Amino acid sequence: MRCGGQSGVWTASVIILSIGSWVGKVGPRPADGETAHLTSPKERLETVRQVLSEVPLIDGHNDLPWNIRNFVHNQLAEFDFDKDLRQVAPWSKSAWSQTDLVRLRQGMVGGQFWAAYVPCESQHLNAVQLTLEQVDLIKRLIEKYSQHMQFAASSTEILDAHERGRIASLIGVEGGHSLGSSLAVLRTLYQLGVRYLTLTHTCNTPWAKSSSVEDEEEDGGGLTAFGKTVVQEMNRLGMLIDLSHTARATMRDALRASKAPVIFSHSSAFAICNSSRNVPDDILRQLAANGGLVMVTFYNYFVKCGSQATVSDVAEHIYYIKNLIGVDHIGVGGDFDGINKTPRGLEDVSKYPELFAELLRSGNWNVYDLKKVAGLNLLRVLQKVEKVRDDMRTAGMTPSEEYLQDSPDTTGSCALDINSVQTVMEI
DSSP, rough: OOOOOHHHHHHHHHHHHHHHHTOOSSSSSSTTTTOOOOSSSSHHHHHHHHHHHOOOEEEEEEOHHHHHHHHHHOOGGGOOOOOOOGGGGGGOOOOTOOHHHHHHHHEEEEEEEEEEEGGGTTTTTTTHHHHHHHHHHHHHHHHHTTTTTEOOHHHHHHHHHHTTTTEEEEEEEEEEGGGGHHHHHHHHHTTTTEHHHHHHSSSTTTBOBBBBGGOHHHHOOOHHHHHHHHHHHHHTTTTTTEEETBOOHHHHHHHHHOOOEEEEEOBBTEEEEEEEEHHHOOHHHHHHHHHTTEOOOOHHHHTTTOOOOBHHHHHHOOOOHHHHGGGEEEOOOOOSSSSSOOOOTTTTTHHHHHHHHHHTTOOOOOOHHHHHHIIIHHHHHHHHHHHHHHHHHHTTOOOOOOOOTTTTHHTTTTTTOOOHHHHHHHH
């Protein structure tokens, strides 16, 4: 990728021109701001399909890779992604399966962050190895179905995939435990194409607090000094900082430490559903000041705090966030294949147009608003993250050599003390 100086200016110019061409080029459809007369569901869906053919719909989080490990042990020869998996066992028998290429095409998905997730139980054990295996799986899946999918690791590559009619496929690592408390692992993951890291999953790491501790009495900050170094190194690399799953104290610390916009890849509004996985108003306001993005998620228990929800309930979260901090800070992160309770009307990845049609139904949304939520907001955030990276490199920022001395990843019963090995060899 190009970085620094004139090349950075060139890249930014290309992106701005490309995005600008989308704003006014959706073919025969209502002009931006002229959607109130769309009274029938058919008219609204037609408008949405026109918009999504022009602007890539970029979803922030999909857990299909973990299901591939669960169901077929990462054996892609046994996985027919181009078939309707509702007709194929064991996928057809699982409440956790909502994704295949047939339905992704029906849902007009233009970009997808695929989650390289491994359970918290692997922390301090083989989390790094398992994560690398998931990254390998995602890249092999993209290669196997390259006529439909295209690997993307930058804003320009997302645009290129969309122009080619392919699903831009990005990688996010879900959980800081996947680093093994090592900045070298973080850098290696970036080199492999990972473009966001969720700082925690359902467990604390030695350097960051998870939302799973939200009900416990807070005892200090959410990020340690090393955790703040992780954030700064992600800025230097050009990796998105994902705050879904983190404790509020971690959210606040990361927002203060980051020089670049951050994201919530799959979270909703705490004011509507008071789950610790959702984002409270004060953090949403800080997110707006940061220029970041909350990608509204679809899990019923984060939408309605119960087992039942509808597409209208998901839209309510989007309305709320728009009214509080503006449409520039909203995206979508369905969390499909990582949830077993989906809203009525958003049962799987084929249903995204229904959500955007629901937004139009209110009469308070125009075409440009839909474009922003679909993908323009995420592209803007990623472009800014890339600019911060380029500026830091131009300023001479070098890789951090900080390390965490007292982490179980380096000193625990399952870790090798490399210094003691060297001493033995020297003797």
